[in-house]
Amino acid sequence: MLNKKVADLLNEQINKELYSAYLYLDMNNYFDKRGLNGFANWYMIQAQEERDHAMLIYKYLQNNDCPIVLNAIAKPDKKFKKDMDVLKAGLEHEEYVTASIHTIYDAAYKVKDFRTMQFLDWFVKEQGEEETNARDMITKMELFGADQRSLYLLNQELAARTYNAPSLVLD
Numbered sequence: 290m291l292n293k294k295v296a297d298l299l300n301e302q303i304n305k306e307l308y309s310a311y312l313y314l315d316m317n318n319y320f321d322k323r324g325l326n327g328f329a330n331w332y333m334i335q336a337q338e339e340r341d342h343a344m345l346i347y348k349y350l351q352n353n354d355c356p357i358v359l360n361a362i363a364k365p366d367k368k369f370k371k372d373m374d375v376l377k378a379g380l381e382h383e384e385y386v387t388a389s390i391h392t393i394y395d396a397a398y399k400v401k402d403f404r405t406m407q408f409l410d411w412f413v414k415e416q417g418e419e420e421t422n423a424r425d426m427i428t429k430m431e432l433f434g435a436d437q438r439s440l441y442l443l444n445q446e447l448a449a450r451t452y453n454a455p456s457l458v459l460d
């Protein structure tokens with residue numbers, strides 16, 4: 290069994306990751322309606338990855354004989370008026386998730402829960418990559434988004450993103 294506070298935070302994180310998947314589905318839907326299938330593809334894969342994150346934490350709690358609490362997932366309520374609103378909301382959300390992962394890490398560190406710290410190392414790295422990706426999207430959009438031909442090419446670039454299962458595997 291894990292420390293109760295650590296286990297509670299991990300349970301909450303399952304919900305946050307599933308909410309992330311919901312949020313990215315909403316973003317996928319925005320771009321699908323816009324006719325930008327590459328952007329839509331990018332956010333669909335993002336949603337799949339978030340579900341993977343939730344399932345990794347779910348499995349970790351199961352493997353450690355911790356109770357799992359599945360709470361209601363909040364409705365994504367962001368209103369997107371333009372493409373950049375979506376991109377910026379994505380970065381803002383990833384920064385929020387990074388802070389949340391760090392809070393769990395800190396709780397594990399305080400009780401010398403080295404197993405959870407090692408488990409979370411993967412998430413710390415993953416969050417760094419997700420923030421970088423979200424910032425890169427914003428930079429590219431700032432550079433090329435206003436020009437229709439460039440936006441078309443950027444959309445094609447994002448259409449090439451493929452889903453990869455997480456490198457972290459729990460038995």
Ligand code: FEO
Pocket residue numbers: 306309338339342383386419
């Ligand atoms: Fe799983 Fe992007 O946070």
